[in-house]
Amino acid sequence: MRYSRVAEAFEDLEATQKNLEKTDILAELFRDADDELANLVLLSTGTPFPAWKNMDLGVSSKTLVKIISKATGRSEDEITETWKNEGDLGLAAEAMVEKKTQQRLMTQEITVEKVVDRLQKVADTQASGLSQSVDQDKKQRELADLISSAEPKEARYLARIIINNLRLGIGEGTIRDALAEAFFDGEHSEEIQKAYDFTNDFAEVAEACREGIEKVRSLELELERPIKSMLAKKVETIEEGFEEVGKPAAIDYKYDGMRAQIHVKDGGVTVFTRRLEDVTEQFPDVVEAVEENIESENCIIDTEIVGYDPEDGSMIPFQKLSKRIKRKYEIQKLKAQIPVTVRPFDLIYLDEPILERPYSERWRELQEIVSEEEKVMKLVDHAETSEEEKVGEMQQASLSAGHEGIMMKSLEAEYKPGNRVGYMVKLKPVMETLDLAIIGAKWSEGRRSDWLGRLYLGCYDEENDEYLEVGKMATGLTDEQFQEITEKLKPLITKEDGRKVEVRPEVIVEAEYEEIQESPNYSSGYALRFPRMKQFREDKEQADSLQKVKNLYEDQS
Ligand code: ATP
Numbered sequence: 169m170r171y172s173r174v175a176e177a178f179e180d181l182e183a184t185q186k187n188l189e190k191t192d193i194l195a196e197l198f199r200d201a202d203d204e205l206a207n208l209v210l211l212s213t214g215t216p217f218p219a220w221k222n223m224d225l226g227v228s229s230k231t232l233v234k235i236i237s238k239a240t241g242r243s244e245d246e247i248t249e250t251w252k253n254e255g256d257l258g259l260a261a262e263a264m265v266e267k268k269t270q271q272r273l274m275t276q277e278i279t280v281e282k283v284v285d286r287l288q289k290v291a292d293t294q295a296s297g298l299s300q301s302v303d304q305d306k307k308q309r310e311l312a313d314l315i316s317s318a319e320p321k322e323a324r325y326l327a328r329i330i331i332n333n334l335r336l337g338i339g340e341g342t343i344r345d346a347l348a349e350a351f352f353d354g355e356h357s358e359e360i361q362k363a364y365d366f367t368n369d370f371a372e373v374a375e376a377c378r379e380g381i382e383k384v385r386s387l388e389l390e391l392e393r394p395i396k397s398m399l400a401k402k403v404e405t406i407e408e409g410f411e412e413v414g415k416p417a418a419i420d421y422k423y424d425g426m427r428a429q430i431h432v433k434d435g436g437v438t439v440f441t442r443r444l445e446d447v448t449e450q451f452p453d454v455v456e457a458v459e460e461n462i463e464s465e466n467c468i469i470d471t472e473i474v475g476y477d478p479e480d481g482s483m484i485p486f487q488k489l490s491k492r493i494k495r496k497y498e499i500q501k502l503k504a505q506i507p508v509t510v511r512p513f514d515l516i517y518l519d520e521p522i523l524e525r526p527y528s529e530r531w532r533e534l535q536e537i538v539s540e541e542e543k544v545m546k547l548v549d550h551a552e553t554s555e556e557e558k559v560g561e562m563q564q565a566s567l568s569a570g571h572e573g574i575m576m577k578s579l580e581a582e583y584k585p586g587n588r589v590g591y592m593v594k595l596k597p598v599m600e601t602l603d604l605a606i607i608g609a610k611w612s613e614g615r616r617s618d619w620l621g622r623l624y625l626g627c628y629d630e631e632n633d634e635y636l637e638v639g640k641m642a643t644g645l646t647d648e649q650f651q652e653i654t655e656k657l658k659p660l661i662t663k664e665d666g667r668k669v670e671v672r673p674e675v676i677v678e679a680e681y682e683e684i685q686e687s688p689n690y691s692s693g694y695a696l697r698f699p700r701m702k703q704f705r706e707d708k709e710q711a712d713s714l715q716k717v718k719n720l721y722e723d724q725s
Pocket residue numbers: 398399400401420421422423424425426427472513548575594
């Protein structure tokens with residue numbers, strides 16, 4: 169299929185806000201795709217890689233300017249100027265290619281396959297360990313070559329995909345429904361969702377849809393292909409907790425550690441974070457703990473990795489532990505400074521996928537395969553009860569021991585990847601903070617003029633797949649943190665207008681605040697009063713939802 173057909177469909181998708189129309193446009197595209205279906209579905213998700221691979225092309229907006237310049241022969245200044253005027257680098261790429269096309273006699277036709285192959289190839293180059301400069305040069309040349317053979321509109325969407333900023337307002341639900349419509353007259357949405365939950369790979373699900381519903385049903389969870397973690401709803405009281413999860417329920421301590429999904433395949437251990445990053449290398453102690461203390465050669469355990477102080481054995485908060493996630497050098501040293509205990513709480517694969525079996529059974533199986541060892545591997549503190557009083561006692565005990573509170577879990581429920589379903593709920597006494605994406609910032613003045621100061625925070629609107637502003641944050645940060653934030657945000661800048669910049673919503677911060685107010689001045693309709701930085705949430709890739717902001721707003725009154 170010609171890539172121009174995709175660009176046209178993307179333009180139509182951009183032009184409508186209505187979900188049903190979006191689904192129809194996508195479904196038509198999918199129906200026409202034939203052999204290119206898998207590639208096409210990936211492109212619609214905004215990246216050429218399946219979700220479980222957790223890959224990124226690693227191209228910043230600034231680098232893309234260089235690439236466009238190489239592709240079109242226009243100067244970087246002119247491109248940056250157009251980018252500023254148009255407000256979007258995709259439109260700037262389109263305009264530059266347009267100018268070039270006028271001077272060109274022939275355009276090459278590009279196909280969807282070529283686009284996806286090239287983008288994937290460039291990413292592989294990145295992973296192949298070539299020296300940084302060679303690698304970067306080659307990547308830029310390959311991408312420039314692709315843009316130079318594109319038509320203007322094709323270039324618009326290529327540019328956006330390259331910087332991971334497609335923004336068509338289509339979420340997973342829309343892609344799922346479009347597949348159902350394209351191949352099953354709108355039926356089997358639920359089964360398609362399930363297949364996606366198990367595989368975390370829309371390309372594979374789409375191929376299965378083409379073969380028929382039986383194939384979709386046959387897709388399964390596989391080892392070393394991480395799935396999204398099941399998330400928890402928040403409740404305010406024990407009574408409310410029981411209403412959500414039923415009686416009797418499992419009650420666990422809630423630890424302030426790092427969520428890790430650990431896969432054991434033929435005895436080999438891989439550790440994934442909740443963002444599906446492979447952090448096996450950073451946690452050799454976790455690998456060892458699993459090798460020594462998990463009696464299964466093929467399983468997936470869901471765990472919380474908790475750091476402790478090597479001097480006195482006391483728990484350390486996630487913020488400190490999170491240092492270990494990013495660190496690629498001096499791992500042994502850091503391991504000694506911040507040792508960890510693995511605390512398993514769920515089992516989703518044991519020689520075969522078991523995530524559809526009730527939690528009570530999964531927990532029993534987990535108990536069977538974990539052999540506990542002080543400070544190394546310990547099941548979470550866990551009880552099963554129907555009595556509120558007993559839950560209250562556990563809650564107190566958990567808090568006294570310095571933990572965050574408790575989790576209440578349905579004993580009957582299956583494991584539902586990626587969803588904040590009420591199969592497990594959390595009960596914490598502290599004021600709820602919000603995890604928000606930085607979506608914009610402002611260059612400071614005076615002494616700090618090369619730092620990004622004021623930060624614009626956004627929550628995620630699930631319905632329209634976009635980020636909406638909920639507040640500005642300028643306090644609670646040390647000079648060091650301002651510098652750190654500036655470094656993190658610079659490569660993510662998508663638009664600059666005077667001192668104000670817009671950035672891709674990839675840096676997530678946990679914000680405290682006085683209260684939430686309704687506000688017409690912010691696109692979300694809500695404003696946080698006096699938001700303060702609590703910590704970076706390196707472990708998260710998506711901000712809290714608009715719905716959560718709404719709920720918190722309603723809960724306070
Ligand atoms: P929070 O900021 O409260 O940790 P969150 O948004 O990071 O919330 P939630 O899914 O809402 O994540 O809360 C559940 C998290 O609590 C899990 O992701 C996991 O990392 C952690 N956790 C700690 N102890 C447990 C436990 N016993 N069972 C399940 N999750 C646990």
